[in-house]
Structure formats: structure tokens, C-alpha cells
Amino acid sequence: MPKTAEAAAQTRPHERLAEALAGEMEAVNALIAERMASEHAPRIPEVSAHLIDAGGKRLRPMLVLAAARLCDYAGPFHLHLAATVEFIHTATLLHDDVVDESAQRRGRPTANLLWDNKSSVLVGDYLFARAFQLMVEPGNLRVLSILSNAAATIAEGEVLQLTAAQNLATDECVYLKIIRGKTAALFSAATEAGAVIAGAPDAVTQALFDYGDALGIAFQIVDDYLDYAGDAGATGKNVGDDFRERKLTLPVIKAVALADAEERAFWKRCIERGKQEEGDLETALSLLARHGTLEATRTEATRWADRAKAALAPLPESDMRSMLTDLADYVVARIR
Template identity: 70%
Template sequence: MDGVGDSALNKAITPQDRLSVVLAEDMAAVNRLIRERMASEHAPRIPEVTAHLIEAGGKRLRPMLTLATARMMGYAGEDHVKLAATVEFIHTATLLHDDVVDESHRRRGRPTANLLWDNKSSVLVGDYLFARSFQLMVETGSLRVLDILADASATIAEGEVLQLTAAQDLRTDEGVYLQVIRGKTAALFAAATEVGGVIAGASAAEVAALREYGDALGIAFQIVDDILDYGGSDAIIGKNTGDDFRERKLTLPLIKAVAKASAEERAFWERVIERSDQRDGDLARAMVILQRHSAISGSRADAEAWVDRAKAALNNLPVHPLREILSELADYVVRRIS
């Protein structure tokens, strides 16, 4: 598989690690392009802020999805590298903006850019990366690719704005939650896998299957992240456990618990979420309520259902070693909870 030896693959621990091994040459080209395009002759703060986040140890999952789907569908050119860098720039720009909106202090185990520099720098550098991403898209010469990634960028912003109004409203239900995460997270996963197929000249049915895989994978990924906030390792989630609770975000576990809440429990949720009156011991109490109503296990079951949908979509694609790794990757998303 692209000249990668069995020994290197055998040493890879997770499906994501295996993708990194198989796509090592392509990812090296992506990283070179990222470093080249995040440079700025006139504003040295741009590469400083960008490098702080991009080089903080992120696993580059989204760009690897673009590379993997392009290779899986037989692509032999170089534009998939530009598209993978585009996807990473879009992702990094949204992270910079998110940390400002959420007033976050930690990302990927390090202080956030807005904490080290300031909110203005984070927002403006995020804007710069969005502009760079569109330059890279145009260079592929594909209007279809431009349409997919531009639409994804708009959908991500829409999902973030929706979350602003829904996050602290106890009336938010699972349908609204799905709309939020499909926008802010799954949209880029879906675009990353779809453009890989498009650039490779895959059929309409194959491109649709790739998009469905990315969409379902992204939804499962976000549900699991939301579950991990109530008991995952800080090293795994890249932020402090309980951040979503402290930021009063109504994620899926909370939504499930609120739907089954007693009068006393609802009063608690109204105080800590809607009125932002959080006290010592409230996070522990919230976790007891989540356990009482099986909110975590119920959320995990939902994530597993989306993983099944992702794997079913792959079955509509040609047999390929990369297809098997992508299927294993979907399973691994849920295994992170264990």
C-alpha cells in the first residue's frame, strides 16, 4: 500500500496511526504546504499564532480523510494535497474563532492562542486562514470542489451561531443538537471525504457514499467528544474535563438528562445552565444525575448507531485496504470512551 512496509503498519496502535503510516508521504507534502501558506511577509504574528495551534500535536484527522478517500478512489495527481491543506486551514480557523467565543483557556493540551495573545489576534488570524483556504481551493481548478468546501464553511458558521442561541436553552432537544453538530463538526468531515472522491473522478453514487461516511463519522465523533467531557482523560479530549458543563453547553448527555428530569433536577439545571449560577460540587451532582438517567450510555448508543451508518456507507465503495482502515476508524471513534 503505497510502499509502506508491514512492520510499520504492525507498530501502528490505532486506525488513525495506521492512516498516518500509509499516508506519510502525502501528509509530509501537506505539512510542507501548510507551513508555506501560513507564512506572512508583513504580519509575523500570523505564523506565530497559526504555528502555536497547528504544531500543537493535532492528529490531522480531517486532512487525512481527504488524502485517504482520494487514494482509495484511485487518484494519482497532486491536488489532493492542496485540498487536505485547505481542510486543515478551515478547521484551524474555526478552532481559533471557537476559543474566542467559548472564552477557552486550553486547546490540545496547551494554552489557547487567545490566552497567549488576545482575542483580536485569534479572530483575525482565523480570518487569514479562511482566506488562504479559499486560495488553495481555487488552485485545483474545480468549481465542484469550491462549491463543496465553500458550502461547508458557511454551514460550520451557521452551526456555531445556532449553538449560541441553543446551548443554554433547556428547551433545546436532540433534533436541534443534531443540527448544531452536523453544522459545526460533521460538515467538514463530510466535505473532507466528498472532495477526495470528486478530485479522483469517482461516480456520483461513490461521492454520495463518501459524503455519507464523513457526515456519520463526524456526528459520532462529536457525540463521543461530548460524552468524554463528563469523564474522559484531559489528554484525550485536549481540554479540561467538565469544560462543557462550566460553559453551560447543552450537549447530548445533558439533553437526555433534562428530558427525564424530576422537578428538583430541572430546578438544578435551570440554575447551573440557564442562570449560570454554578457552585462547588455542581459538576459532581450533574454527573450523578446523568448516571441516574443513563444519559451517558444512551448517548453512546446513539454514537454507535452513527458509526454503523458510516460503515454501511463504505460498503458501497470499492474494496481497498484504505476502506478497511476507514471502517476501523469509525469503530475506534466510539472505543475512545472505554
């Protein structure tokens, strides 16, 4: 039964997008289930399913499908590309949880906690291999280049974060390089690949790339904001995880830039030297509040969301373009 206008208005943008793409996402999910199977190593689908079936929004594969539909693609290879980006995303999460020694993701125990680090790393490797098998099948070299470059860029961003995230000299320029690599690269690859498989003109492909890039940056900035000001029940993460893991994210980078000598010594002890004491998180939160860096972070996220919407402006008006525009607003609206 069709929804009333009032009910539709209350549906969140990513849910409206999921409804519009439901048939194609069902096919993508079936392809994911088929390709994460293993005849000889049952632990592979066990570990994969623990994360893939954990209730994630499937935002990245939906971006592939949405871009393809915007460009009037009839299929079927957008399904392979959507499954590819979900496998790349899941593989990076498995590896990240090992690197970060995380115990919780999406409100559930991480795979490395339930099984072990070796299983998480090796299953992540398996999913990367499956992703490359899938991205080859459309037989489109340009798409293969986009997605393989994204996989390399994600790894590069994660390594850059390892070397820069605990260095107080890290500035906003370096932070942008990190999040453009580890997060936005897959968003922009998803939207660009969807356009390319559809044979879209270069201007349309560039517009969708720009949208995905700006959306991914806004998404990560909001995640970094929510680590200090979010609801653990909603985010599935404990408040202050980034602080405890000594990650120098945008709220702290802004606070360090405004710090006096005493405050800088605090950040140096907690982030660079890793000598954290009881009550340090509360002190960190008070310093972020003192300098207004959470609000400044929110402003920055809004700026990138606005850039994402502006990127779509040259495209013809359509329901799908409207949904992607609303999605950019929703990414920032997660900050209450």
C-alpha cells in the same frame, strides 16, 4: 523495517492511516507551512503554528487524501484540498476558543490566552482567506462549492449553538443540527471533495459523503461524552468544561428530558441562568449517572459509527476502505 503483524494490530487506526498516507501528508504539511507564512505580519505564523503544530491528528486532511486514493486519484490537487480543510478547521478552533473563552486546547494554553482575542480572531480570518485561495487553485467549481458551503455551514452551526445551547427546550433534533453543522460538515466535505477531485462516479461520491457525515457526527458525540467522562490528560480538556461553559450537549439533553421538577430546576439554574455553585459539577455527574445518559450517549455514537461503516459497504474492498472502516470503530473506542 516492516512491522510485525502483532505490532501492526496494536497500532491505532488513525495511526495506520497516517502511515499509509505519510508521503502525501508530508507534502500537505509543507504546503500548510508555506501558505500560513506572512511577509508583513510575523504574528500570523506564530499564532497559526501554535495550534497547527500542537499535535493534532490531522484527521480531516487525511480524509481528503484517503477518499482521493480510494478513487485512484494520482494528484496533485488533493494536497491543496487537504491543506484547505486543515486551514478551515484551525480557523474555526481559533474563533471557538475566543467565543468560549477557553484557556486550554490539546493540553496547551490557547492562542487567545497566550496572545489576545484580537490576534486569534484576525489570524483565524487570515487562515480562512488562505483556505479559499487554496480551494480555488484546482479550478474545479464543484469542489469549490463543496468546501465554501462547508465553511458557511460550520459558521451557521456555531451560531445555532450560541442561541440553542443554553435553552432547556433544545432537543436532540436541534443538537443534531448543531453538530452536523459545526463538526460533521467539514468531515463530509473532506471525503466528498476527495472523491470529486478524483472524478469518482456520483454513487461513490455520495457514499463517501455519507461516511464523512456519519463519522463526524459520531466524533462529536464522543467528544461531548468525554467532556463528562474523559481523562483530561488524554483529551487535553478539563472534565466538565462544557458544563462550566453552559453548553447543552447530548448527555445533558437526555438528562433534562428525564428530569423531575427538582432536577429540572437544577439544570435551569446552572445552564439557562448560569448561576453555578461549588459542587454543581458533581451533582450534574450524579444526575447523568442516575438516568444512564452517558451510556445512552455512547450507544448513539456507536449507531452513527455503524452508519459510517455501512456507507462504505458498496465500495470495492481495499486496504484504504478497511482503514476507514476501522477508523469509524476507533472514534467510538475512545470511550473506555
